[in-house]
Amino acid sequence: FFFLMIRRPPRSTQSRSSAASDVYKRQGFDVNVSMGQLVTLRLTFPADKGRAVRCYTSHPSVTYFPSPFDKDFSILQGEINTINLNVRSYAKESQKVLINLVDINTKELLFAWTINVVVSYPKITKVFDVICPIGQESIHAVPYVNRTAAWSIFEFVSSNPEIARLQVNYMSLSLML
Numbered sequence: 509f510f511f512l513m514i515r516r517p518p519r520s521t522q523s524r525s526s527a528a529s530d531v532y533k534r535q536g537f538d539v540n541v542s543m544g545q546l547v548t549l550r551l552t553f554p555a556d557k558g559r560a561v562r563c564y565t566s567h568p569s570v571t572y573f574p575s576p577f578d579k580d581f582s583i584l585q586g587e588i589n590t591i592n593l594n595v596r597s598y599a600k601e602s603q604k605v606l607i608n609l610v611d612i613n614t615k616e617l618l619f620a621w622t623i624n625v626v627v628s629y630p631k632i633t634k635v636f637d638v639i640c641p642i643g644q645e646s647i648h649a650v651p652y653v654n655r656t657a658a659w660s661i662f663e664f665v666s667s668n669p670e671i672a673r674l675q676v677n678y679m680s681l682s683l684m685l
Contacts (some may be wrong), residue, residue, distance in 0.1 A: 518668035
């Protein structure tokens with residue numbers, strides 16, 4: 509716990525205002541994700557009392573909160589509470605993300621996490637040779653078979669949309685018979 513006094517410079521003795529603040533623990537850790545793959549983390553924290561809270565992320569394009577943690581929710585007093593955080597990155601370099609848990613009534617910072625998102629390239633399982641005329645757009649079909657044991661919705665993502673743009677980003681495929 510510390511106090512902060514705000515004065516008018518230089519060497520003023522008249523106080524303009526003062527504020528008190530607690531120093532909160534910020535946990536930091538690395539998470540390894542394969543480029544484009546969704547990873548769900550479970551963040552845990554103790555609660556001194558029941559509160560209505562909201563989670564914030566510094567990089568919503570990399571991390572986001574699934575329901576019900578994407579809006580205001582309640583935490584339980586005297587319990588170790590858990591929230592889920594989804595992580596997905598298409599960046600080639602590591603990214604540092606700050607996650608904050610804030611009491612919505614008092615605006616008090618309750619907990620913070622610093623996450624270093626380390627991205628690795630996905631394993632290449634199939635390579636297609638495509639012949640394209642120089643300076644002209646061309647359309648090519650790439651066959652894909654659902655090898656899972658159930659009907660699934662697949663998301664297709666180009667690693668470089670300026671060179672290879674997809675006409676369909678999502679496709680539902682029944683299981684392979």
